[in-house]
Amino acid sequence: MAEAVVSVTLETIRDLLVEEAKFYYGVRSEVEAIQQELQRMRSFLKDADSKQDTDERVQNWVAEVREAAYDIEDNVLVFVAAKVASRRSRNSRNVFRRMGCFLKEIVTTYRVGSRISDIKSKISGLTTSLQTYGIKPITDPGEGASSKNGRINDLRRSYSHVVEEDIVGLEEDIKMLVGHLVDEQKDRVVSIYGMGGLGKTTIARKLYSHSDVRRHFDGFAWTCVSQQWDKKDIMVGILIKLIPEKREDILCMRDEELVKQLHDVQLKKKCLVVLDDIWSGQAWESLKPAFPNSRTGEGSKILLTTRNKEVAVFVDPNGFLYEPRFLSNEESWELLQKKAFPRRGDDNAEFKIDPDMEKLGKEMVGPCCGLPLAILVLGGLLITKHTLRDWQMVYENINWYLARGRGHGQQQAVNDVLAFSYHDLPFQFKQCFLYFANFPEDFEIEAEKVYQFWLAEGIISQDERAEEETMMDVAERYLAELAQRCMVQVNVKETAGGFKNCRLHDLMRDLCISKAKDENFTKVIDFRREKKATESYASSNTARRVSVYLETNETNSPVACSEYNHIRSAFFYASDCKGDFLQHMKSHLGSFKLLRVLDLQGFHYPDELPKAIGDLIHLRYLCLSYSQFKKLPSSLGKLIFLETLDLEADTTLEIPNVVWKMGRLNHLYLPSNFLTQDGAKLRLDGLSELETLVNFNTSLCDVKDLDRLTNLRKLRAAIKDNLDDLPNIIKYISFTQNHLRRSSLSISCPQFCSDAELSLLRTLLGCHRLYKLSIRGHIAKLPEHYHFSSTIAKIAFKASALSEDPMATLEKLPKLSSLTLYDSTYVGEEMVCLTKGFPRLLYLKLWGLSNLKTWRIDEGAMPKLTRLVIAHCGKLEMLPDGLKFITTLQKLNVRWMPDGFKNRLRAADGEGEDFYKVRHVPDIKLD
Template sequence: MVDAVVSFVVERLGDYIIQEAGFLREVKDEVLMLKNELEWMQCFIKDAEQKQVEDAMIRKWVSDIRDIAYDTEDVLDSYLLNCSRGHNRGFLASIKKNSCIFHQEKIDLYGIGKKIETLKKRITDLKRKREFYRLEDICNKGEGTSNDLGKLKELRRVTSFVVEENVIGFEDDAKVLLGKLVEDEPRRFVISIYGMGGLGKTTLAKKLYHNSAVVNKFHRRAWVSVSQDYKTEDLLRRIIKSFRISYSTIELEKMNTEDLERHLHDSLLEHSYLVVIDDVWQREAWESLKRSFPDSNNGSRVIITTRIKDVAERSDERTHVHKLRFLSQDESWKLFSDKAFRNVTRDEGLEELGREMVQKCVGLPLAIVVLSGLLSTKKPQEWHMVRDQIWRHMRNDSIHISYLLDLSFSNLSYQLKLCFLYLSIYPEDTEILVEELIRLFVAEGFITQEKDQVMEDVAKNHLDELIDRSLIQIERIYHGKVETCRVHDLLRDLAIEKAKELNFVHNYIDSAHSNVFSTSCRRLYCQNLPVLFIRLPSLRSIFLSAGGFDFLIGANCRGFRLLRVLYIQYYEATPIACNSFPEEATKLIHLKYLGIRNSCITCLPPSISHLQSLQTLDFYSFNSSINLPTELSKLQDLRHLIGEFEGPLQIENLTNLQTLKFVSYQSWAKVNTGKLINLRELHIDSYSVKDEVKFSFDSIAKLKSIIILCVELFYKHFFDSLEPLSHCPALLDLQLDGKMKRLPRDMHEVVPNLECLCLRNTGLEDDPMPKLEKLRSLIFVELLYKSYGGKKMVCTSKGFPRLEKLVVDLDGLEELQVEEGAMKMLKSVVISKAMSSKLRIPEGLGSISVTTRK
């Protein structure tokens, strides 16, 4: 585990030597020597940790190496900070180029030289102790295999489109519970699913929640996760939002518990509903919500998942209790083999080994999928080694889940270890936004630049690898791509434990893990930054779910100068949301990620240009827009710019920019887009313009790297020719909201590689299918509100050869005709509730999942 931290620091030292050569010139050799010493230490660290030796001296020795690695990073970051003090970063760049030496810099060089010498002495002392106490001999007494079980398979390039989570073994359970959900009993009742952690309670609830019969029966559905620490008001707000009940966000935040209960109750009176209350730990949780859900004798249902039998059995006076069973041997083997044999050829010997290990999982799905995820990365000859490791740590002739999770973690590369540990920064049951997580991985420095690959793509591959190993669960898919994910409680506990041991992350919200706090902690999550945390000089990342910038004001700011990530998430419409951006924050020159969400900030100061290392600037707010200063153009490393932006956009020189959302067409039209060679995602809207305006795609044609393009226009606006998009070969996802009387005849030549298409308000007069079906790469198609006004659509033979999902929400459509041979890959059709009674769907689609939505 410590090897991940040391490897990370060693790589950063290498980056320093290359990138900061101008500053480090007189101590470059010392830094290189320090890097080499840490690399030598790594060899013993990996061996000691892999042997699992329970020896206090070994643990102390490894802990000391961790501290040296962290101190090394602190010394260099502090030195660079001192060199930059009093200068702006643009001026510093010229210092590097010209190799100018200032008196202050000479002093700093002398200071860093002494500190590096001290670090080297500490390493020498550790080497002496290793030899004196014969730590190698102690370590070699422990049995086990070394970490060198062969290199992990090269990260495969995962397709953007994924299948839903495997639900093997729940067929009978799902059938029984589905019958309870849709039976004619008019009274509302509770279905309680209970069982130990890792049995698949949430997975089964999801299977039911998304079942087409359930979707069609209930007018409204909602899902909320409770967890051990909850607030009733927060649960009620989240339920209201999940139900998509109309509300004013500002008013909703002002409501107290009684107001929220009344609002939810009144909104559901005339509707049949299903609500899933996931991960309940106390009976009081449902009791606190119960009166908000009316029993209108219309067949409404509540599903509760819990680990606790008493909670399940005493939830409600009308409760169907369902104890989730363990998987049978046949079910366990199918669940295991579907993943474990993806990358190796199955033979009799491997199958015998696999069955032997699966049997020891005693039918626990989480244990099985983690084991199969681990073995899927191993060569056939390495399966014996894994089996031997597991056998030495069995309890009562079965695999203990905690050891299996630990083993899966220990077999990760150091980059994947860091990414997994980072997940502990999120509160329990958090739905994690994938694109945000990827940007944080890059900002934290976990991602190594690989040849001809964008770092964000490498980070996405890391995330896919963790998903493949079943260490992360897919939560929500949008346009066929994983949009959000989450971490199982047991895996999150593992991440918290190891992150805390490394001083890697401290989650101050989680009361079970916040009793001990180290001043050398690197990353911190809390609601408000308490005074006692003011002096944390080693902090690299701060995540706040409330509060403001008070901790940066005045002298306090000096305690946070090494920050790389600052993320503040205000509660929606909170009265304490910050409305001004403090100048002090622009002194945090190491910042790579600055995210201030749902604040009331409307402009940024010119001094934002001091943050020359900034990669992500995220000021998105649901209720306010923001103006950007012209000095923003000096942020040459900026990769992601997110917010509701108004006014001039001085972004022409931001050649590294990959993401820009959300901007008005008026602002975008004035941008010289020729230099934005790396822009991959662009969101444009013109809802604020009242005059009829034609949208031109000419500026888009210059964006050679564009992958996702979303254009939303005011209903009077209309699109001109899509022909300029033919110059965008990378375009995969196109979302158009605005008038467009007809599609181009040669649409398949304009956007030949398109995989996702969403049309809304386009007002097409002709059937779009004859043109769309020629787009041979299309996988996902949405035809939404007023995109087509006709009554019939026809898909001809061999059309849509790769289409997997079709979503249609067209009030006037009465018939969808699909000729034989069309849509051969189609898996799902989603139609609107209003269409369900009148739309004729061909019999050929009978075997495909057809669901309705509101």
Template sequence: MDAIAVVSLVIKKLQGLLPADENTTTNNDPTVFQKQVQGAIDSLDSLKQFLKDEDDREASSGHSSMDDQVVAQLLRAVYSADDALNTLILKKELQEQTDIKSGTIRKSKRFMKNLISRKGMGKLNKEIRRLVEIKEKAVTSDTSFSTVGNGGGRHSSSWQDRRARISDFCLEEETDVDLVNELLIRLVPYQFPKLIAVIGEGGSGKTTLARTIYDRVDVRRYFTKRAWIQVPSLFNTRQVLGDILQQINEAELVEESTLSEDELMWRIIKLLNGARCLIVLEDVETTQILETVLNPLCNSSQFDTRMILTTSNANKLPPQTGYLALHLGRLNEEESWKLFLNKVRMKEDEVVNSELISLKEKILEICGGLPARIVLLGGLLSTKERSYNEWSRVVLERAGNNKVDIMALSYQDLPSEIKPCFLYMGIFPKKVEIPVRRLIHLWVAEGFVMPLLDPEETNHEDMAGRCFEELVIRNMIQVIRRKSDGSPKTCYMPGVLYDFFSSKAEAVGFFNRQFRTSSNKNPELAEVRRLATYSGIKNLQCSLFAHVHQNLRSYVAYDTRIRCSPSIETGMLLKKIISNRGFGLLNSLDLEGVYKPKLSDDLVGKLLHLKYLGLRSTFIDILPATVGSLPCLETLDVKHTNIKEAVHIVKAEKLRHVYLCVNSSNKVLLDLSSLTNLHTLWGLNVGSSSELTLLEKLTRLTKLKLTGDIKLFRSKKSVECFAKLTNLQSLKLRSIPKSIEYDSFIYLDSLAEHHKLQELYLLGTLPGNRLSDYIPPNLRKLTLSMSRPGIDPMPLLGQLPHLNVLRLLSNSIMVERLTCSAGGFPKLRLLKLWHHRYWKPVLLTVEEEAMSSLNELEIRDCLMQPPRGLENVITLKEITLTNMPDTFREDVEKILQGRNVYIKNSTCPSSFKEYSSESEDEDHVGDEDGEGDDEDGEGHGDDEENEDD
């Protein structure tokens, strides 16, 4: 589990207690304290090596010398040692604060020595001795234990060294086209029954197929309401109806917990009146769902509801003939081999012409035609050297052992530093989409990602991102939604892996969730270190709540209830973990999505080790003032809140990431002079040159979003400020003119020198004759809004070698012609032209060999002539036309006649595939980061807002 990560952290903390100068001693007692600390470090180093050896052995042989009970005991002992040390350090810090306030002067070294030698160090050494005893028992219980060398199935190079291969990995998923078409055609109105059942055994691809349909753009546009429901194994009608209500109800908050089943159904029917709705019910295991959910919704004449349910047991289907069944069997050898080659990222001839082909029969036998097994084995082998020796070690020696499951093998083969990151995903509900941004920050706060070099110079989030990419490559994480540039936005652990690993992780005490814990018969192992609640603490079993005590390190609230009253449960939990000793050891407090949690100044101020505070989408009105003084706080996320009172963040000097809400950023007052560790500052309002002077000192910033008056951004101070922020990778700059001033330009001449800058968003007028001064050379994503350059920007932008996404929004085209020259835009895959009403129609011309990678083109509310040269773009797959004349669409269809290009038009619902709702842009659908379509107040939809981290 995460024992290695915790042991490494404890060693690091102990090393911090040693004097910087090894020769430093006291007059009377030269090295007693140093010997105590060094002895603890040596013991933990030995334990760490044992754990690494055991990890290597398990990866090589598939066999562990420790059963779940021993693992749980060892993990709990490691946690206890860490708790003892942290308690010791915190008591010291509190005492020093008290001494400073009272004016007492102590010699810090003597105070530390006395404190540790009296109580703290004794308790810590006791816990370490217990650890050593557990380790020795584990070793002697298996006499065949031996250290595995580099040849034991591990990579000769570390996972960090394979970074280049990870970066080149294509994240596109493949789904059986015939199955997709068959299911899609059955959704066509009035031709088939309203219920479709997808039947297949675990790992057969039911969820993947349903998800592919559910997320298709044409399906999302046709069905104005959608809901994806994970049906609980213990079926609960109110819970299912509540989930449906929450997902289709975007306009208001209701108190779901007080409504009866009939009231919930009445609200759903009322909301669906006149609408088209698609509901997916996943993992159905009971026929009871027919009477309580399916019949009332499918039989209504007030709306058109289509339902897809997935099940592994045909006997659990509703006992009626009014549905269509789609059976998913195992793949045949040809289909299995094709899928395997796709996941291992090799072509047929590459394998046929090598000795690897001799392993084909064994690979197909191991996978047995189940897509889940094929995907995992392919992902595992994709990380190995393409040689017979490497592949045969996996296929013949390890996977060939009938006692070793492919899922267990995939986990065993993970590098030890990634294993806790993978297991942590099980703390979230099954198949719930987890924002990648949220997951990575939690991994860092938990200490799973250890710095290789100087912690102050290491970007922990980049390291966590590499862990994420490794898990994606191995197909152990499934990416669900992506940003416009293709980078992952949300993800989850595949269902078969979740079922296999989450219960095991909970059984050994890696984390606890509000269910199942009551079945734990060993009270010693039930102590809660990490806690996740899915519907508030009120519903926790008494047996679990009894073990939530002062050593709780992580609390993740995933409260999906729709409510209109503030949540008080979080305050109850904090009070409990603080009550015994006056402070808490909590590292992570993640309340994202919980409605207005009650957090008092007193309780939050005692969380002295808190690193991550996630309050996004909580709509809280008040941020506790003590947040600004938390000494260890690294990430503060208050996006989508209603903070009304000013909060000063002055002493949180370790802050690395701050996410502010547009409406509250002027209420959160940052002392930028002390926050020199900031890497992310997203959503800040600046109002004066003095603030820019402070901002220019934050030279470690990689992500910055600023809003300010146009006159501020045209000043010399603005140029000087951005010239010094040379580490920026993402910049969003929103100027707010008090009136439309066509000569009020943004002056950022230095941006062209920012070679690290990859994402740039500029809202404001730019001087067209100096446009090149504003465009960094390595951009991957560029958005210009209200720029009014007065020249054709395409020749300049087409020279950017890495540009992947280009958005020209609201009056960023002020010329009659846009010309994409031959060879220009070599990497561009998405082009959006929005809200351009120049006095003459604009003509877009694409010359031959221009835009050679373009997949998507969107034109919205523009005065344009039919584009020329689109037929030359052979990679083009999709064109979206919104609020464009019918004649424009007809002209585009003629240009692309005979080409397999999907053309969508919001004003011409001539067929199911061509229908487009007139509501939101597709990027807004189901987007947890959306801030509204007209946020900038200029009538141009700003879908870039939906991708803010």
């Protein structure tokens, strides 16, 4: 991975030399000289990285190069920080302060110049030793524009493939397990156990979504227990899924209340609770009181996955135990084909696999020992290889890799296959993969945040950008590459496209942590496991990243910050920490001189973010999500290099009016509720580089500032109380010269009734970059369908009081995927959905249409609908007969409807008269 570190260092130096040339007076010649030395060194590193697994001397040499590159970057960044501080001091009225900073600058210049000269000598010495180790320079010819664009298109087309969970050879087993779950006379607990990578969670997901299972149970909840579990978090998560209407009450409950409520709800209705990845009997012992211990209730059951058979037996000695078998050679080859050749599908009858490729594939799949994860990872590697020669090289390399004799046994062979997937990664992807070591076990992280982390650390090069791409687009391609190789699991956004979130499989996370440790990439400090966690840091005090897990109800010791002056990224997971950890930390924040990423999650105290945050001059990413800070310091304005600022805290936040000074800001997430310290509207006019703006509220921000945001790609805005600012919003969204790709707008106003207001609404609906629209207020008449832009995908209307059936218009929108009609949006009695209407609709919610009596759906309407919610429509007589034609419907949720309406849908104790309409729907909830 040294090649990746050197590349990042070179990019950092290049960027700073170009953008901050005035800073380099005094050290420029030294910096340029070492830049040339590193450029020469990089040509040797590709060969060295590939040989370090077989030669300990080469491994040590690579490590020295890596640390030298880090050291160079450290010194350059320290020098820039000193220059910035000196430049600021020139505006001070204090003569002694100006003189002190001037002298400090001279000393820093001398020290940095001297240190860089020393490192240059060390690099030169390392270069001369290359011949001893037989390392040769490898020139990277690079990619042509056409091949790069072809690869980009391949990845974009494959987004639908990277999330598929293929199961081969276990179809009968799944049918048998479904039988155990839906038979109320059989086992209360069904356990799937076995070694990591057998597909336990994949099988559990298949069962969880199976149509017979969805029809049988009334409530469903899935929780991942993992090795580091929190009893309260688990119970809260389960309860919210079983009784979502009581979410606010659940969040305020004490432990004993949660136990009783969870126990009682499983007695009142049939619930299926999945406890995924439970590691210990201790975890079950803690949760046990919240689960009924007999079959006297409504037939609630537990589906459990674990690596340890002993845990499954401990949970229920009489429960059903199932261990997935390893795949046969034929099944292994079948699974490998599905992954390595995703476009070979049944509809591609002409597709044939090269016989020589097939022979190599069958040979290579052998070391996977029939373990599905290993086979999928190998297939993900082979999907990037397109020729027979490519497959031959993989075959030769994997045989060499497995023949090194690291160990014996099935588990070791599988681990080596997974490790080879990391070994095969192009250097630019290795740091991206290792970055996942910073996140907790079974942690799902938003893909957008992952991109921003990578970019903040400079892991992704500007040179990777193709025409019309942003750096976020490049980062998405990187994640697609890792997902395609099955190294990262991802979820795809149903309507918007792209990735929603991502996570690592347990075995892949083990590999990630192991490699991160070998590369001295990150360090975990876990106060949940040991109270003196910081003492363990001394053995690894040059790690460039740190993740700190804080105990919820105890005061945690401050991190030994003197050891942290090299840190690039710091993640603090507070989990509703009520201690004064940040108060202890604030006097030490200045030690994090080189920090680029600071992620503060779950903090409840202190009220104000420490002022010392402004001293972190190199900070690129700052996040306060899920925390309850109430005030930000004005020193925030000093963060001139900041690229991402996430202020979506859980409270009303007081923000200093300094955000406009952050000229390099690319992504700004404002709180849904905030106020400014000076009482004026929040200024954003200096943010010409901004690409993402979330929670822009016209009552709190000046809409005229949007005209200055010429680089914006994504806008989520809100208008409240009146429509005065709507013309300016429309003007910005419609302006063809800006780069806006997608906008979401929420409007809450009294009405759209006058001719002028309706004209304004028609103009808004015609905006071609409008993706999502929510309107709360009276609408005299819905504009005709041809006034709507074809780009609109999501619509929500509330309290519109429309007298004419809105479906006649909305069903003609070609890309509408989500529609919500709230609180008397339609006051008529009859609603009709015609054939071919709503061609792309996936989600439909009808809530509070109090006058609606009849609803007709013609055959061929809503051909892609997957989820339907009907609630508080008290006069609706029955479900439309046409639902029986919508074979794609997966979920039907009927809430707060009259008993007579719900009884017509019940399948138990004799079918209700309307049940035939939805017999095909796997998941029906009647709340």
